[in-house]
Amino acid sequence: MIISVANQKGGVGKTTTAINLSAALAHKGNKTLLVDMDPQANATISFLRPESGYRNIYEALVPHGCPIREIIQKTQTDNLHLAPASIALAKLEATLAGELEAHFCLKDTLSKVKKDFDYIVIDTPPTLGILTVNAMVASTHVLVPIQSSYFALEGTDDLVETIDKVKKRVNPNLQILGVLLTIYDGRTILSRDIHQQILQVFGAKLFKTIIHKNVRLEEAPAYKEDIFSFAPSSRGALEYYQLTEEVLSRV
Amino acid sequence: MIISVANQKGGVGKTTTAINLSAALAHKGNKTLLVDMDPQANATISFLRPESGYRNIYEALVPHGCPIREIIQKTQTDNLHLAPASIALAKLEATLAGELEAHFCLKDTLSKVKKDFDYIVIDTPPTLGILTVNAMVASTHVLVPIQSSYFALEGTDDLVETIDKVKKRVNPNLQILGVLLTIYDGRTILSRDIHQQILQVFGAKLFKTIIHKNVRLEEAPAYKEDIFSFAPSSRGALEYYQLTEEVLSRV
Numbered sequence: 001m002i003i004s005v006a007n008q009k010g011g012v013g014k015t016t017t018a019i020n021l022s023a024a025l026a027h028k029g030n031k032t033l034l035v036d037m038d039p040q041a042n043a044t045i046s047f048l049r050p051e052s053g054y055r056n057i058y059e060a061l062v063p064h065g066c067p068i069r070e071i072i073q074k075t076q077t078d079n080l081h082l083a084p085a086s087i088a089l090a091k092l093e094a095t096l097a098g099e100l101e102a103h104f105c106l107k108d109t110l111s112k113v114k115k116d117f118d119y120i121v122i123d124t125p126p127t128l129g130i131l132t133v134n135a136m137v138a139s140t141h142v143l144v145p146i147q148s149s150y151f152a153l154e155g156t157d158d159l160v161e162t163i164d165k166v167k168k169r170v171n172p173n174l175q176i177l178g179v180l181l182t183i184y185d186g187r188t189i190l191s192r193d194i195h196q197q198i199l200q201v202f203g204a205k206l207f208k209t210i211i212h213k214n215v216r217l218e219e220a221p222a223y224k225e226d227i228f229s230f231a232p233s234s235r236g237a238l239e240y241y242q243l244t245e246e247v248l249s250r251v
Numbered sequence: 252m253i254i255s256v257a258n259q260k261g262g263v264g265k266t267t268t269a270i271n272l273s274a275a276l277a278h279k280g281n282k283t284l285l286v287d288m289d290p291q292a293n294a295t296i297s298f299l300r301p302e303s304g305y306r307n308i309y310e311a312l313v314p315h316g317c318p319i320r321e322i323i324q325k326t327q328t329d330n331l332h333l334a335p336a337s338i339a340l341a342k343l344e345a346t347l348a349g350e351l352e353a354h355f356c357l358k359d360t361l362s363k364v365k366k367d368f369d370y371i372v373i374d375t376p377p378t379l380g381i382l383t384v385n386a387m388v389a390s391t392h393v394l395v396p397i398q399s400s401y402f403a404l405e406g407t408d409d410l411v412e413t414i415d416k417v418k419k420r421v422n423p424n425l426q427i428l429g430v431l432l433t434i435y436d437g438r439t440i441l442s443r444d445i446h447q448q449i450l451q452v453f454g455a456k457l458f459k460t461i462i463h464k465n466v467r468l469e470e471a472p473a474y475k476e477d478i479f480s481f482a483p484s485s486r487g488a489l490e491y492y493q494l495t496e497e498v499l500s501r502v
């Protein structure tokens with residue numbers, strides 16, 4: 001099972017969800033790979049220190065690149081491995097422009113290690129460009145984090161359209177695993193209003209689990225930890241654990 | 252004066268700042284143009300209804316495109332005009348790939364209307380690709396909104412590096428107008444800690460004005476209003492007004 005965490009709207013909790021979902025899957029004993037496809041490398045800096053000198057996924061994605069096995073790192077979380085990103089990924093669009101195979105390079109690269117992992121989770125950047133399309137082409141499912149805000153609701157059409165295009169042209173098995181409300185603050189009327197509208201648009205696709213705003217989730221990456229080792233009894237840890245149970249019940 | 256509002260980190264308040272800074276400049280009697288260079292078109296949907304059938308900036312940016320005058324719309328805010336965006340902008344990178352002039356098309360397009368406006372403010376997408384570089388090439392200043400969070404701090408090197416490259420290669424006059432703390436919640440230790448670190452990195456470039464988290468700022472776009480007409484005595488309105496005074500004092 002390969003899950004892309006995607007939404008072109010910025011700052012909606014894609015990286016926070018990718019980190020903590022993959023960590024929860026690992027804590028449950030599943031061999032899990034977290035792939036960072038965002039040039040900002042936020043998922044990468046949540047586990048690795050820059051001075052530890054690691055190679056990154058760009059080197060494995062370019063034509064005649066190195067084998068992905070050579071870039072995969074262990075993290076301090078048991079069963080969780082990481083394919084790090086770097087700013088070099090931002091060049092991929094220009095490097096591959098016009099190539100027929102441009103959208104398949106992640107799928108081809110991951111095919112060499114797919115059977116070594118029970119789950120693969122891919123973090124994506126806040127655009128619908130070549131990096132996110134590569135992630136969707138390589139995936140079986142897409143998980144869409146969404147903030148309960150006006151701009152977030154308006155942007156979902158473009159995202160669903162992109163998923164439909166990928167499904168129609170290159171990856172017929174791609175499904176929307178679910179839509180997840182994140183950074184939720186139920187105290188404002190606006191967030192409750194938008195929540196209702198999201199429920200009308202996505203219906204049963206909307207996860208029952210809601211990830212509320214919780215400062216522990218913001219702090220954990222600064223200590224290079226996932227939420228389960230940083231603050232195991234926090235609301236953030238309980239809700240991401242609940243999400244993982246819901247994800248497992250849907251597959 | 253042409254100001255790009257840029258930061259590749261997603262969801263840090265770029266659009267909210269572009270809308271309310273340009274609105275404040277307009278309320279003060281300056282003829283102002285807000286240019287939306289983000290394919291998500293969040294700034295555009297904050298003023299225009301989709302059914303009003305407007306043309307967008309992509310049509311003016313492609314080779315032999317239409318004159319920008321034909322796409323500029325009046326908004327309901329006096330003195331504030333808007334050059335709308337659309338999802339079509341996402342194609343610009345592919346349309347212009349490899350063209351020598353690729354990074355200059357916004358600068359060339361704006362040169363035709365520049366003298367009609369006192370201020371031009373450009374909203375950018377959460378990437379450092381061709382759309383954001385076009386905005387920086389066309390600008391005299393860059394305003395950098397930043398959230399007081401761990402990921403935000405880590406991402407500033409890449410942004411500053413991009414600004415330096417643009418300055419060195421194509422636009423020697425480009426300056427960082429300032430760095431603005433946004434969506435600020437002073438109650439958490441993390442945000443106060445990161446605030447201190449941002450102060451150390453940016454020093455006097457950091458605006459004294461801080462934009463605190465304020466739900467009125469989130470609500471205003473849903474009513475197609477800027478903060479000054481939607482909630483004139485809210486903390487959000489006062490702080491964006493204060494920011495505008497600081498911006499004017501710096502030029």
Ligand SMILES: Nc1ncnc2c1ncn2[C@@H]1O[C@H](COP(=O)(O)OP(=O)(O)OP(=O)(O)O)[C@@H](O)[C@H]1O
Nearest residue numbers: 010011012013014015016126183213214218261400
């Ligand atoms: N549930 C939460 N409670 C509090 N803070 C959160 C929560 N989820 C995410 N955050 C914080 O909000 C910010 C945005 O989250 P994150 O970086 O995960 O979003 P993203 O969608 O990956 O952003 P980008 O579009 O830049 O990739 C980060 O500072 C993160 O620490």
Ligand SMILES: Nc1ncnc2c1ncn2[C@@H]1O[C@H](COP(=O)(O)OP(=O)(O)OP(=O)(O)O)[C@@H](O)[C@H]1O
Nearest residue numbers: 010149261262263264265266267377463464465469
């Ligand atoms: N000061 C604030 N207080 C409360 N909410 C805010 C504030 N500033 C922005 N927001 C909200 O936070 C979200 C992110 O802000 P915004 O969309 O302006 O960021 P952005 O940097 O333009 O995002 P993107 O990277 O997707 O372009 C929006 O829902 C917006 O309404």
Ligand SMILES: [Mg+2]
Nearest residue numbers: 014015038042
């Ligand atoms: Mg992210």
Ligand SMILES: [Mg+2]
Nearest residue numbers: 265266289293
């Ligand atoms: Mg924006």
